[in-house]
């Protein structure tokens with residue numbers, strides 16, 4: 001996406017807050033008029049000083065009503081006018097900053113909300129293609145770039161353009177010829193300035209991309225600290241990190257170089273124009289000194305907003321580059337979107353069925369004509385070698401993905417006909433990595449069903465064999481978990497997740513390798529919890545270790561995206577096929593491990 005398109009799309013975020021912008025603009029008008037008044041008053045001020053306060057208001061551009069006052073009043077009148085203009089400008093400044101700050105915060109608030117919504121609505125496979133740190137940097141660095149542009153660029157474009165118009169008006173009123181000549185410098189500077197600005201943009205964009213890379217590496221590094229230290233990998237990591245910091249530095253320095261060029265150029269051209277005006281007026285004596293002073297003040301003052309316009313254009317560019325990265329995320333669409341006539345799925349009554357389902361992640365095939373039935377009230381297990389496609393089955397069930405061909409049927413109805421959220425509501429998922437949020441135990445459990453009563457929460461915890469250890473925590477169910485809260489063992493965390501799943505009352509429980517990352521002791525605890533939870537429930541249990549699912553009503557062996565064998569544990573053992581081979585492999589492996 002082009003930077004300009006990104007800026008245009010960012011401007012949509014400003015539209016709902018145009019009222020705030022109008023209020024800011026009103027303050028800027030006050031400010032602009034105040035600045036124009038200062039320039040205008042410079043000439044009379046000179047007359048006022050030179051005459052000891054008597055003739056300040058006479059001459060070509062005096063303040064007419066003040067010149068009619070008696071001397072005593074006039075002596076005070078002029079300073080009072082100066083103070084009044086100052087107060088006028090002060091109020092303008094204050095209001096302008098307040099309203100522009102408000103505007104910027106509202107724009108960024110809306111953008112953050114949209115980004116959060118989009119991120120939390122991505123499918124896991126879309127998310128796995130992005131680096132977490134890079135995503136976080138879009139929330140921080142890129143969002144800050146947008147905030148600055150909304151605050152300073154929009155404000156400056158309004159305020160400085162207005163000031164340029166007012167001051168140019170004052171200059172032209174003093175001397176149309178000289179004023180026009182001096183103002184002509186501004187468009188002269190435009191072409192080289194736009195070149196420099198483009199160069200700065202390239203540097204800015206590269207710098208932001210490198211910052212994203214840095215954040216990504218930092219996030220990965222912190223997540224894998226044990227591995228990095230265990231392999232003494234700090235030096236290699238530092239090298240990678242330094243390469244990114246160096247690339248970032250080079251990009252930012254080249255942008256700074258180009259950015260500095262714009263005001264530098266303006267400064268030189270402005271000085272040349274001023275020098276020319278001084279020389280011309282001294283030689284020709286074409287103007288009164290008072291009028292010349294007002295003209296020079298207006299022109300000197302006009303260059304500042306012009307320089308500012310160049311400077312804040314950099315913020316717009318940074319925002320444009322940030323916008324490109326933000327919209328790249330905002331434009332991602334979940335692979336499963338609700339069709340136009342989609343309706344809410346009723347609670348599952350009989351069965352779930354996969355019918356000749358094919359699915360690939362890009363070019364990587366995961367399911368190749370998988371057909372599978374999950375009867376209600378039964379525990380179905382999926383086992384098989386790593387990469388066989390078991391987790392993909394769970395992803396398709398929960399509508400994280402949809403089949404490229406074949407169908408997923410809920411009580412005989414294609415899941416495509418239902419609203420994805422209502423299909424998801426049929427399932428309570430427990431994954432390998434037990435996810436608990438920072439918050440109390442109670443809040444974590446109620447995440448599944450916020451309206452659940454305390455009794456219901458406790459009952460679910462009892463079923464999942466979690467009630468006992470929760471009561472032993474310092475504040476029981478109110479104990480805070482996560483950062484700066486208590487730390488739980490893997491088994492305890494997993495039992496909380498199971499309790500949460502039980503509390504959800506979803507018709508189907510999906511356990512995706514729920515015990516595979518646990519130590520044997522924790523695994524035993526979780527297994528005993530599951531033994532209490534599973535009987536009589538509709539459940540899909542995905543497992544590596546066959547020993548963990550021997551109690552399932554039916555077990556399917558998934559290999560290369562298909563079901564290659566199905567049956568009860570004992571029947572499968574007797575059949576002597578793939579299941580028996582896997583069983584032998586694992587039991588021999590674990591016996592060796594035990595020996």
Ligand SMILES: Nc1ncnc2c1ncn2[C@@H]1O[C@H](COP(=O)(O)OP(=O)(O)OP(=O)(O)O)[C@@H](O)[C@H]1O
Nearest residue numbers: 125128361364365366385386387388389390391392
């Ligand atoms: N997000 C993804 N992007 C690309 N390929 C993927 C993705 N997730 C899984 N795959 C690929 O799809 C295939 C099936 O993966 P899946 O995770 O379903 O297998 P699995 O049987 O659950 O494996 P495991 O037991 O190791 O979790 C594998 O080849 C895997 O590499």
